[in-house]
Amino acid sequence: MVVASGTNVFAKEIAIRKRIQNIFNKREEDFPSLREYNDYLEEVEDMTFNLIEGIDVSAIEAKIAKYQEENAEQIMNAKARKAEELAAALAASKGPAPGQADADAATNQSSQVGVVTGAPGQYAPSTAGFVQPRPTGMAPQPVPLGGPDMQGYDDEEMMKLRIERGGRAGGWSAELSKKRALEEAFGSIWI
Known part of the structure; x- marks a missing residue:
C-alpha cells in the first residue's frame, strides 16, 4: 500500500x-x-x-x-x-522522404512570403503579424562511434582494447564482475 x-x-x-x-x-x-x-x-x-x-x-x-x-x-x-x-525536430529526425525535395522547396518559398499551406489535420504555424524565414538545409546526422564505416579499420586486438576501455570508462571492471559472481554463488547456498 x-x-x-x-x-x-x-x-x-x-x-x-x-x-x-x-x-x-x-x-x-x-x-x-x-x-x-x-x-x-x-x-x-x-x-x-x-x-x-x-x-x-x-x-x-x-x-x-x-x-x-x-x-x-x-x-x-x-x-x-x-x-x-x-515539429521541426521531428521532421529533422526523420529526414526528407523520397521526392520530398520539390515539396520542401515550395513550402519554404510559400512560408517566406507569408502563406502557409499544409495537409488537412497537420500543424501549420500562423504567420499573422510576422514573417520568419525557415532554415532550408538539413543538419547532418551524427554518426555513432565504431559504426559500420569504422569496422574495417580495427583488428581484433584493437576491438578488445576498445571494449575493455569502454567498460572501464563506465565504471565496470573484470574484478568487480568476478566478485559479484562469487557473492551471488555463495549467497545462494543454504546451510
Missing part, C-alpha cells in the same frame, strides 16, 4: 509541474537580464513547491489565474513556438 501512495504523490507532483510549466513558459531570451530570468524561475518553483505541499493553495491559484489572464497571448505564443520546434 505504501507504493501506491508514493505513486499517487509522484503523479500529483508531475501533474502540477506540467500544469505550471504550460502556464509559466517564458524563456531566458524573454528577459533583459539573467538575474530577472533566475528570479522568475525561483518564483515559479516556489509556487510549484507550495502547490505540491498544499501550502496556501487558494492564494497561489488566484495568482496563477491572474497571470493567465494578463499573459494569455504570450502563453499561446510560447505554446505555438514549442509546437513548431517539436
Whole structure:
C-alpha cells in the first residue's frame, strides 16, 4: 500500500509541474537580464513547491489565474513556438522522404512570403503579424562511434582494447564482475 501512495504523490507532483510549466513558459531570451530570468524561475518553483505541499493553495491559484489572464497571448505564443520546434525536430529526425525535395522547396518559398499551406489535420504555424524565414538545409546526422564505416579499420586486438576501455570508462571492471559472481554463488547456498 505504501507504493501506491508514493505513486499517487509522484503523479500529483508531475501533474502540477506540467500544469505550471504550460502556464509559466517564458524563456531566458524573454528577459533583459539573467538575474530577472533566475528570479522568475525561483518564483515559479516556489509556487510549484507550495502547490505540491498544499501550502496556501487558494492564494497561489488566484495568482496563477491572474497571470493567465494578463499573459494569455504570450502563453499561446510560447505554446505555438514549442509546437513548431517539436515539429521541426521531428521532421529533422526523420529526414526528407523520397521526392520530398520539390515539396520542401515550395513550402519554404510559400512560408517566406507569408502563406502557409499544409495537409488537412497537420500543424501549420500562423504567420499573422510576422514573417520568419525557415532554415532550408538539413543538419547532418551524427554518426555513432565504431559504426559500420569504422569496422574495417580495427583488428581484433584493437576491438578488445576498445571494449575493455569502454567498460572501464563506465565504471565496470573484470574484478568487480568476478566478485559479484562469487557473492551471488555463495549467497545462494543454504546451510
